[in-house]
Amino acid sequence: METLSVFLDVPLAKATDIPLDVYRLDPSPQKVCLGNAGCQTDDAEIIWIPPVVQRILLQIPQDPTLDHEYLPELGMVEFTKAAMELVIGKNSRALLENRAGGVHTIGGTGAVWIGAEFLRRWYKPRDLTSATVYIEISQLGSLGSIFKYAGFTDIRTYHYWDPIKLAVDTEGFLKELQDAPEGSVVFIHAPEETGLAPEQWGKVAAAMKERRLFPFFDIAAQGLASGNLDRDAWALRHFVDEGFELLCAQSFSKIFGLYDERVGNLIVVTKNNEMLIRIHSQIAKQITMTWLGPTSLGGRVIAMVLTSPALLYEWKQSLRTLVKRIMLIREKLKEKLRILGTPGSWEHLTEQSGVYSFIGLLSSQVKYLEKHKHIYLLPNGQINICSINSKNLEYVAQSIHEAVVATTLQDHSHSMEKVD
Amino acid sequence: METLSVFLDVPLAKATDIPLDVYRLDPSPQKVCLGNAGCQTDDAEIIWIPPVVQRILLQIPQDPTLDHEYLPELGMVEFTKAAMELVIGKNSRALLENRAGGVHTIGGTGAVWIGAEFLRRWYKPRDLTSATVYIEISQLGSLGSIFKYAGFTDIRTYHYWDPIKLAVDTEGFLKELQDAPEGSVVFIHAPEETGLAPEQWGKVAAAMKERRLFPFFDIAAQGLASGNLDRDAWALRHFVDEGFELLCAQSFSKIFGLYDERVGNLIVVTKNNEMLIRIHSQIAKQITMTWLGPTSLGGRVIAMVLTSPALLYEWKQSLRTLVKRIMLIREKLKEKLRILGTPGSWEHLTEQSGVYSFIGLLSSQVKYLEKHKHIYLLPNGQINICSINSKNLEYVAQSIHEAVVATTLQDHSHSMEKVD
Numbered sequence: 001m002e003t004l005s006v007f008l009d010v011p012l013a014k015a016t017d018i019p020l021d022v023y024r025l026d027p028s029p030q031k032v033c034l035g036n037a038g039c040q041t042d043d044a045e046i047i048w049i050p051p052v053v054q055r056i057l058l059q060i061p062q063d064p065t066l067d068h069e070y071l072p073e074l075g076m077v078e079f080t081k082a083a084m085e086l087v088i089g090k091n092s093r094a095l096l097e098n099r100a101g102g103v104h105t106i107g108g109t110g111a112v113w114i115g116a117e118f119l120r121r122w123y124k125p126r127d128l129t130s131a132t133v134y135i136e137i138s139q140l141g142s143l144g145s146i147f148k149y150a151g152f153t154d155i156r157t158y159h160y161w162d163p164i165k166l167a168v169d170t171e172g173f174l175k176e177l178q179d180a181p182e183g184s185v186v187f188i189h190a191p192e193e194t195g196l197a198p199e200q201w202g203k204v205a206a207a208m209k210e211r212r213l214f215p216f217f218d219i220a221a222q223g224l225a226s227g228n229l230d231r232d233a234w235a236l237r238h239f240v241d242e243g244f245e246l247l248c249a250q251s252f253s254k255i256f257g258l259y260d261e262r263v264g265n266l267i268v269v270t271k272n273n274e275m276l277i278r279i280h281s282q283i284a285k286q287i288t289m290t291w292l293g294p295t296s297l298g299g300r301v302i303a304m305v306l307t308s309p310a311l312l313y314e315w316k317q318s319l320r321t322l323v324k325r326i327m328l329i330r331e332k333l334k335e336k337l338r339i340l341g342t343p344g345s346w347e348h349l350t351e352q353s354g355v356y357s358f359i360g361l362l363s364s365q366v367k368y369l370e371k372h373k374h375i376y377l378l379p380n381g382q383i384n385i386c387s388i389n390s391k392n393l394e395y396v397a398q399s400i401h402e403a404v405v406a407t408t409l410q411d412h413s414h415s416m417e418k419v420d
Numbered sequence: 421m422e423t424l425s426v427f428l429d430v431p432l433a434k435a436t437d438i439p440l441d442v443y444r445l446d447p448s449p450q451k452v453c454l455g456n457a458g459c460q461t462d463d464a465e466i467i468w469i470p471p472v473v474q475r476i477l478l479q480i481p482q483d484p485t486l487d488h489e490y491l492p493e494l495g496m497v498e499f500t501k502a503a504m505e506l507v508i509g510k511n512s513r514a515l516l517e518n519r520a521g522g523v524h525t526i527g528g529t530g531a532v533w534i535g536a537e538f539l540r541r542w543y544k545p546r547d548l549t550s551a552t553v554y555i556e557i558s559q560l561g562s563l564g565s566i567f568k569y570a571g572f573t574d575i576r577t578y579h580y581w582d583p584i585k586l587a588v589d590t591e592g593f594l595k596e597l598q599d600a601p602e603g604s605v606v607f608i609h610a611p612e613e614t615g616l617a618p619e620q621w622g623k624v625a626a627a628m629k630e631r632r633l634f635p636f637f638d639i640a641a642q643g644l645a646s647g648n649l650d651r652d653a654w655a656l657r658h659f660v661d662e663g664f665e666l667l668c669a670q671s672f673s674k675i676f677g678l679y680d681e682r683v684g685n686l687i688v689v690t691k692n693n694e695m696l697i698r699i700h701s702q703i704a705k706q707i708t709m710t711w712l713g714p715t716s717l718g719g720r721v722i723a724m725v726l727t728s729p730a731l732l733y734e735w736k737q738s739l740r741t742l743v744k745r746i747m748l749i750r751e752k753l754k755e756k757l758r759i760l761g762t763p764g765s766w767e768h769l770t771e772q773s774g775v776y777s778f779i780g781l782l783s784s785q786v787k788y789l790e791k792h793k794h795i796y797l798l799p800n801g802q803i804n805i806c807s808i809n810s811k812n813l814e815y816v817a818q819s820i821h822e823a824v825v826a827t828t829l830q831d832h833s834h835s836m837e838k839v840d
Contacts, residue, residue: 006603296680
């Protein structure tokens, strides 16, 4: 036991900057965490789960025909097929031509990671060792790190949101795409929540085609932005219709309330079926080496809901109820700030949609909230709208008001800092 | 759509050589797969699951206090703690000194992979870029590939089983360890099933200490070799007692019948608590980049069983029943072969224990079984004993007899071929 450890050189990794961790340590009864990953219910601080999902969770273990044998590497076909149809659309030409296929992964993160690893190993535009990857600036620390971890060395940022004007900046986004090295990978997280209109997505697709950029979508909460599943999938479907080859990670945590069951789907859209088979064979190999196969419970629940018209209807109703609540919170918060006379425009609160929002606070204001009001959110001012409920709305609005009044607007640039 | 695919250079990956895949395609009603990964029940071809696990699977979704929030990166503490105590022993000094800790992973494969990745990034003996890794020859194609995938370039094989003498070859094993480059990683899969006695493990540990080799255990089915959980953990506990720093992957698929819920644990034993915290911080970072956090259902079931004395007792009884069945199958098969007068000694069938066994067939005999008898097993002659049941025992014994009689013993060396 006297010998030295063989791991002496292992440094302590910097903990990720998660508001929830700081929140948990705060003893104040007033404390509020606006940086939750999941959607809470309004009446209590627990995770929202659609009633139909709860019911199926009770049914599944009672079914004697379901055993617990390993799933194949690429997972449960009923699940990947139904999930893919949900986002690409049943009548997509890519589906009819058998050149699109899903891979059942360990959560949305697993899908992004498997996709990033696949691209690093096999996507070599212009004979480069590896491509340039573009990540939206607010995602650099989280999703950008996955590409870095997979071995990409040239990772750059783009933006679609102007934190000063508090509005979508399509021109800036297009300019960045036009300046990108040919063949770059553009990672588009939560397109449904960006606020870009179909016409703007059309321009983005055209710019990407022009520069031969490779789109990697990440659909985080289909249905929770507009309340309409098809509308939230518009951008992806447009790219598929335009003949792009692409990857798309799909997450089910928020829309099924199954965060801890880690269900994701990695969709590959390519030129033809033979290419799809080859790509899937390589991805299956990656999976054999890492987690062998996905877990079944979450995929089973989701496949059951998506393939039964009655259950699907019920689930869609639940999603709509959640979306209505999200819109109501946005309206109430805007109204409170208006009544308080908080400086600045808060129209963006209702112009945006979805669970996550750039609330439009500077990092100095975020720090003020943390220091003086026990309210915790991401340094870039992004909040989870579902973290606001009838009990804390008043306090959150009053605190935002105080933070805005108390802090100066001197350092706009801070709100664009890297979240690392 | 006329442009070429950006993935034109992606080759079709060679499918893994899984007997089950070939078996599934065989239309013969006589067909038998002896290469199943999981343990089947005797009366039907379904997966064995302990009754207590079935019961808890029904209870869990009825508990309103359990929600589906994300688990932390390192997983459920109740699970990792109970799992680690099961294998290391509650009174292990490493535990009392807070220098051993578990990481909740996606299955045993996930634990091996996270461990391999961690070692490749941080374990640099003799200032090498990466260490030499030793894998037992029959595991080279499966588990060895994980180390290759993680980036290790110098992967060598060792053996503890003499396929000619059909017996443990401790001297050969020790010689290979003594010749290994200082600081090499030695991956020891299923030590409980190797057939090495405590005294022999003592010599292995001494040889490894002498060469400063790093042990990475992989406990695949604790309890299923001897029927005694503590006895099956003897080798690992001896290494811990001897003061080794080590990794240990733990799998729960076979002993809990939850193959598809992918529950594993990666145990780190190091010199002190501060080192453990540093190592865990790096592993947490790896997990954030790949699957974000583990799934909860399987870990929850296992934690409930292991922490309740009554449930634990019931589960141990179920394990013992399964072990008795395994021993009975071994005895019956040996007896049948004796009655048939099959050439060669079949004593090793009952001298070995556990689910997987080197049955002692040459690759030519394995091919004979596949070609003439519709019986499928791994090319190195390893079989899953649970795949033999009262319905197929007679046919399997008769077929083995024919294969042995029909084939010559000319190419002994084939049985040591790499399974890739």
